[in-house]
Amino acid sequence: MELLKLNNIVQLFPLKNKEVVVLDRVGLSVSKGEFVALVGPSGCGKSTLLRIIAGLVKPSKGDVIFENKKIDGINPNVSIVFQTFGLLPWLDVTENIMLGLEARGLGLKERLRKAFKYIDLVGLEGFEEAYPRELSGGMKQRVGIARALVMEPELLLMDEPFSALDAFTAQNLREEILRLWSSGNLSLKSIIMVTHNIEEAIYLANRVVVLSTHPGRIIGDVPIPLERPRDRNSVEFNKLYDKIYSMVVTTKL
Amino acid sequence: MDKERVKLENLVLELLVLFSLIGFAYIFYRREAVSSSVIANLSVSNLPFYTFRSLLRMGIAYVFSLIFSIAYGFAAATSKRREAVMLPILDIFQSVPVLGFFPAAIFFFVALIPNKVIGIEAASIFLIFTSQVWNMAFGVYESLTTIPKDLKEAYHFFDPDGTLSFVRLYLPATIPKLVYNSIVSWSNGWYFLVACEIFAVGSSSYKLPGIGSFIMETASESKIGLTFLGISVLVVVIVLLDLFVWKPLSQWSRRFRYSMSPGEEEETEVWDVVSLFWEFIGNIFRKFRKPFIGKIGNPISLRSLTRRKWFKVFVYYLNKVLLGAIIIVFIVLIYKFVLAIPLLIKALKFSDILISIKAIFYSFIRLFIAYLISLTWTVPVAVYLFYHQKSAKIISPILQIFASIPAVSLFPLILYYFIRFPHGLDLSAIILILTGMQWYLLFNIYGGLKAIPNDLKEVVDSIGIKKLLKFKRLLLPASLPSLMTGTITAWGGGWNALIIAEYISLNGKTYSVFGVGSLLDKSLTNGNQGLFVVSLFLMVLIIFLINHFVYRPIYNRITEKFNMEG
DSSP, X not given: OEEEEEEEXXXXXXXXXXXXXXXXXXXXXXXXXXXXXXXXXTTSSHHHHHHHHHTSSOOSEEEEEETTEEOOSOOTTEEEEOTTOOOOTTSOHHHHHHHHHHHTTOOHHHHHHXXXXXXXXXXXXXXXXXXXXXXXXXXHHHHHHHHHHTTOOSEEEEESTTTTSOHHHHHHHHHHHHHHHHHOOSSOOEEEEEESOHHHHHHHOSEEEEEOSSSBOEEEEEEXXXXXXXXXXXXXXXXXXXXXXXXXXXXXX | OHHHHHHHHHHHHHHHHHHHHHHHHHHHHHHHHHSOSSOOOOOGGGHHHHHHHHHHHHHHXXXXXXXXXXXXXXXHHSOHHHHHHHHHHHHXXXXXXXXXXXXXXXXXXXXXXXXXXXXXXXXHHHHHHHHHHHHHXXXXXXXXXXXXXXXXXXXXHHOTTOTTHIIIIIHHHHHHHHHHHHHHHHHHHHHHHHHHSEEEETTEEEEOSSHHHHHHHHHHTTOHHHHHHHHHHHHHHHHHHIIXXXXXXXXXXXXXXXXXXXXXXXXXXXXXXXXXXXXXHHHHHHHHHGGGTTTSOOOOOHHHHHHSHHHHHHHHHHHHHHHHHHHHHHHHHHHHHHHHHHHHHHHOOHXXXXXXXXXXXXXXXXXXXXXXXXXXXXXXXHHHHHHOHHHHHHHHHHHHHHHHSOHHHHHHHHHHHHTTSTTHHHHHHHHHHHHHHHHHHHHHHHHHHHTSOHHHHHHHHHTTOOHHHHIIIIIHHHHHHHHHHHHHHHHHHHHHHHHHHTEEEETTEEEEOSSHHHHHHHHHHTTOHHHHHHXXXXXXXXXXXXIIIIIHHHHHHHXXXXXXXX
């Protein structure tokens, strides 16, 4: 079952008097149940692609098809987790999480009920009334994840969600994401994650899509058939790592 | 062959420009010698000369401001003990309406300098200086205290004696803020320039030749056409300065920033004409330096100078002497003040205090109304500009030009049109206060909105927050800190505007409304010094109290809750 389809996405960016091609005829199809990682060197437009999927950025050419419908504007069935968390500093944890529900016109009681459900799910009990500045980076990203999940999206987009965290916290949160993803408690059908960390991509995703830079094109689509929990030191893991690594490196030349 | 010809052509052209510059200066010099230093002739042909005189006044004041602010900021930032004294002083000076002290400055400088005209010139330059300097000194202090620690540590590793630290570390660190604040200071300076080129103290009135006095004088003689001309010349000068000086300078200053924080400043694009102009000037300069290079001998190296032992001893004693001098000046000032207390008490009348408080209350109401009006129009406009980036690119430079017109220069015009209405002066006073307040609010709010980090905007958009909810949850909270900064500067500008807004003579008639501004003017013309001192003192005291006990706590709470470093 296909959830998302990208048709020949082209993104141009005006620079002084010429136009730079950021994304060049990108086509991608994501099925339900897939965890896709977008990997590529910096500046390849993978974050832009994520924003196009969310409807935050309108592509210069091409269509985004979600559940057989063309998407124009913000896609309400999609949520994003941001690299820099994107928490409003003047709202506490609960208020930050409820923000999107308020926009949907839910009553306060309903908003609180849902917010508390996801606060429990991501392990933020006891921090309901804390302000973002009082939280550690890992806690902030938990709020970011809860805020995305509370909207009960079918597709979750993650833009380098762990790259602003230290290595231990990042690994903790990765396990957390896998736990939530495999628990089946969520409305979630698919996840698309942008990362430049190949190991992270292989560890989490069941499909790695490699983008080239200048212009951004899809140059590889590698299925990851490994069983979970995955062993980073296994031969298969390292083979996949080498394969994807050589793809990314060659795009720079 | 061709190259040689181009070279020759360039040389001729450059010489031509140089000679015409010399000629230009000569003509002005002649003019200066011929015409007395008092404005007498309102003909249009005198306008360039007046403009030049005003520019000169501004330039001198600015040079003093620059030297003072670097010295003051450096001294305050490099020692905790000095910081504890110098920072509160800076704070008070920044929030007090300097215009109220103008008569005192005139008395002081006229008494100090035997030549009356030079004394008045000095007083007006001093006033312009006081309007420019505080905000620049604050900028220097702020940029020195925010030098990243790792950079300082790295620097001290390479220059353990710190012989060059001022030139290589501290001075460059101040440049971005200094340039940015200089722009603000210059617009402050224009405001005061217009206000203090023409004034009356007691029975005698002084009119310094300048663009400001030209505007005021033509307006009071109802030559509205000439007034408009004067204002347009002023605007042209301000815009040219912006294009040829401040735009290139702020582009250059960006090199000295440690990091790019988004939205902090607008991208400044320097026109090709401007770059060519400065290149041209640079070429001339180099041509005339060439013959001297190598002939004068190597300039004394600062490094070898500061390494010498006698230099260190000299600096040590210089420091002691300076400190001693400052202490002596303070003691003298305090002694004088103590001596003056009995005289002041004698002159003090209870009725004066009551009148002053009542006047300050009336003025405060006027300011408050102007503030509310400013808020009601600037917030929607700032939000509109924020949402419509394309039209903002056209509109915001136009608004900046409007904002650069010193409000004081508009006052005769505003009064001219509003005086016929009932409560005309009240109305025009409020409008003048408005012109002194609104721009600070507008540009601060707009700046705050533009500084909203992109990820926050994307978050809010991606979860479908729109319109009123977006304003309530994102735009308003994000712009509150800069709104508060805008508010304090707006009120500062407002109090200053007030002092001239409530009392004016037009066509030989004086118009006034009851308020502290008119009270100051009237008490001075009537020679009632007791009332003048009381009302000035009370005004300063009340402004200070409001700042400390109302504004500061609100400001601190808002910046704590709504700052972006979440």
